[in-house]
Amino acid sequence: xxxxxxxxxxxxxxxxxxxxxxxxxxxxxxxxxxxxxxxxxxxxxxxxxxxxxxxxxxxxxxxxxxxxxxxxxxxxxxxxxx
Amino acid sequence: xxxxxxxxxxxxxxxxxxxxxxxxxxxxxxxxxxxxxxxxxxxxxxxxxxxxxxxxxxxxxxxxxxxxxxxxxxxxxxxxxxxxxxxxxxxxxxxxxxxxxxxxxxxxxxxxxxxxxxxxxxxxxxxxxxxxxxxxxxxxxxxxxxxxxxxxxxxxxxxxxxxxxxxxxxxxxxxxxxxxxxxxxxxxxxxxxxxxxxxxxxxxxxxxxxxxxxxxxxxxxxxxxxxxxxxxxxxxxxxxxxxxxxxxxxxxxxxxxxxxxxxxxxxxxxxxxxxxxxxxxxxxxxxxxxxxxxxxxxxxxxxxxxxxxxxxxxxxxxxxxxxxxxxxxxxxxxxxxxxxxxxxxxxxxxxxxxxxxxxxxxxxxxxxxxxxxxxxxxxxxxxxxxxxxxxxxxxxxxxxxxxxxxxxxxxxxxxxxxxxxxxxxxxxxxxxxxxxxxxxxxxxxxxxxxxxxxxxxxxxxxxxxxxxxxxxxxxxxxxxxxxxxxxxxxxxxxxxxxxxxxxxxxxxxxxxxxxxxxxxxxxxxxxxxxxxxxxxxxxxxxxxxxxxxxxxxxxxxxxxxxxxxxxxxxxxxxxxxxxxxxxxxxxxxxxxxxxxxxxxxxxxxxxxxxxxxxxxxxxxxxxxxx
Numbered sequence: 001x002x003x004x005x006x007x008x009x010x011x012x013x014x015x016x017x018x019x020x021x022x023x024x025x026x027x028x029x030x031x032x033x034x035x036x037x038x039x040x041x042x043x044x045x046x047x048x049x050x051x052x053x054x055x056x057x058x059x060x061x062x063x064x065x066x067x068x069x070x071x072x073x074x075x076x077x078x079x080x081x082x
Numbered sequence: 083x084x085x086x087x088x089x090x091x092x093x094x095x096x097x098x099x100x101x102x103x104x105x106x107x108x109x110x111x112x113x114x115x116x117x118x119x120x121x122x123x124x125x126x127x128x129x130x131x132x133x134x135x136x137x138x139x140x141x142x143x144x145x146x147x148x149x150x151x152x153x154x155x156x157x158x159x160x161x162x163x164x165x166x167x168x169x170x171x172x173x174x175x176x177x178x179x180x181x182x183x184x185x186x187x188x189x190x191x192x193x194x195x196x197x198x199x200x201x202x203x204x205x206x207x208x209x210x211x212x213x214x215x216x217x218x219x220x221x222x223x224x225x226x227x228x229x230x231x232x233x234x235x236x237x238x239x240x241x242x243x244x245x246x247x248x249x250x251x252x253x254x255x256x257x258x259x260x261x262x263x264x265x266x267x268x269x270x271x272x273x274x275x276x277x278x279x280x281x282x283x284x285x286x287x288x289x290x291x292x293x294x295x296x297x298x299x300x301x302x303x304x305x306x307x308x309x310x311x312x313x314x315x316x317x318x319x320x321x322x323x324x325x326x327x328x329x330x331x332x333x334x335x336x337x338x339x340x341x342x343x344x345x346x347x348x349x350x351x352x353x354x355x356x357x358x359x360x361x362x363x364x365x366x367x368x369x370x371x372x373x374x375x376x377x378x379x380x381x382x383x384x385x386x387x388x389x390x391x392x393x394x395x396x397x398x399x400x401x402x403x404x405x406x407x408x409x410x411x412x413x414x415x416x417x418x419x420x421x422x423x424x425x426x427x428x429x430x431x432x433x434x435x436x437x438x439x440x441x442x443x444x445x446x447x448x449x450x451x452x453x454x455x456x457x458x459x460x461x462x463x464x465x466x467x468x469x470x471x472x473x474x475x476x477x478x479x480x481x482x483x484x485x486x487x488x489x490x491x492x493x494x495x496x497x498x499x500x501x502x503x504x505x506x507x508x509x510x511x512x513x514x515x516x517x518x519x520x521x522x523x524x525x526x527x528x529x530x531x532x533x534x535x536x537x538x539x540x541x542x543x544x545x546x547x548x549x550x551x552x553x554x555x556x557x558x559x560x561x562x563x564x565x566x567x568x569x570x571x572x573x574x575x576x577x578x579x580x581x582x583x584x585x586x587x588x589x590x591x592x593x594x595x596x597x598x599x600x601x602x603x604x605x606x607x608x609x610x611x612x613x614x615x616x617x618x619x620x621x622x623x624x625x626x627x628x629x630x631x632x633x634x635x636x637x638x639x640x641x642x643x644x645x646x647x648x649x650x651x652x653x654x655x656x657x658x659x660x661x662x663x664x665x666x667x668x669x670x671x672x673x674x675x676x677x678x679x680x681x682x683x684x685x686x687x688x689x690x691x692x693x694x695x696x697x698x699x700x701x702x703x704x705x706x707x708x
Contacts (some may be wrong), residue, residue: 049122061371
């Protein structure tokens, strides 16, 4: 299984890029409520950036479920380990 | 581009933005962005661009309404950036998701308050409902579907003057009939093909099709669809296509605003044929035979096709003139002939100077030129010396030349007129006139010897496309910079207070075609020159004087006592700064360079001297659409 902390580190960079804010520090319980600009529109940008960074292709159902950082990390660790 | 590399470059842009160095920031964005880049990169560039003030970048405003049946939020952000690259700051209003018909048919919808220059009806193949159980119903069913789309156009255009951009149907990669769909009249694939043909056949002036079907094929049908994001959030096509689609659309918009390129300047050795004519000789150059010989022939065919649709061809080569002309005269496989080339420059002067001369001879701006040369050193030199000239990179293999140029979409057009097909001939005739002028004793003798006749007429169905094209493409001889679509021009011509006229010019050398349009507005005792455009091909032939005399006559007939004209300066119309003064007008206002001019008309105001004889078109009365 891919190391969770390395996934978290890479994911943090994706967040900084997508929201153009280098001060973002992600945490497991983080949701859209914690970042002003994280709405249904930027969510798609975020998911596409995640797909690119981790070289994964999420399925239609997963795209909608990724609303919490902890879930994202777990899913990415699982998918990129395959 | 690697993520880390992109991050570094974006950090630089952010630094420039922090210093409010908007122009450098935009230049850096330009350097790091490409239509081919993936969505993540497009989104970041679009986001950074949105933080730059349009005024500081010198962008002109354009208002676009998008009526879409799918989610286009991300796409419009990317679109704004690519439109900015064409010199426009787009203000985009998107109708609420999937309300196309409600928006168009509701007179009180915000669309009509927004008053856009362009309405983009952004439908996709998914929206096109055609009910046909078998082949016998296909045509009627398609006609009915097209009729529903046309009803949108009619509704929008009856309420405002604007151009409509209408997507046709992108045909899906999959069809239940598989390959056999191609020969089944009622297959989804064939019904959509019929729909697209019918849409193109029936689109009136003022409605421009966006060929989404062609674009999706170009992008690759399998890549084009990303159904996950359709099910999740109603994105109708893959985000990976956004950059290129936005770029193509922006180029089309630029063409609509008269900013397409007009002329290809080509090098000869290793560009039009393999080898060096001066060293290898007529029999030694590679043209026609062998793999690359065939590729050069095809490249020449492509150039000739461009010429046939109205793009001017010029040659710029470091060669002896006679040697350089030899293949055109005598090589059996040379597709291009000397008469296809408007200006033939072969000498040992540097190419930047030569290209400047070519632009001068043709009387077009450097930003109308595309320079094609196999030699990277020449390309770099021209890029540095003449930044307005487009210089596409050319691969070493001539087999890839056409694609390397086409991908830039330099030559998008929104109309075709009879003039387009004979443009090179018109420029060659001008070169002949220049010779005649040089040999004549004085300018008056030369002008009289031309035996010039100008036909003028009203808006009619036959001349309307060219009139609108001239208004929308002219930059240099354009006093007020107005742009009118065919629909707007037709509407103005129908109003009693407006006079809209075209002018043609022919002489013993040839027919220059429709070369000027004026829009006049009679208000009280004054006749205002709302718009006056003229092709620079006919400068120096007393056409301005002839038109001015015609305007004065029109003023008399309209019982006006004065003609009032305005000059609104643009970066490109310095040519006509002093026009009204030259024609005897008096300056009555000057507000930051925007000048207003007046010519009082008495019963004995004399005509200006012109060597042109007038002729009023008869046919236009019959064809009058106004």
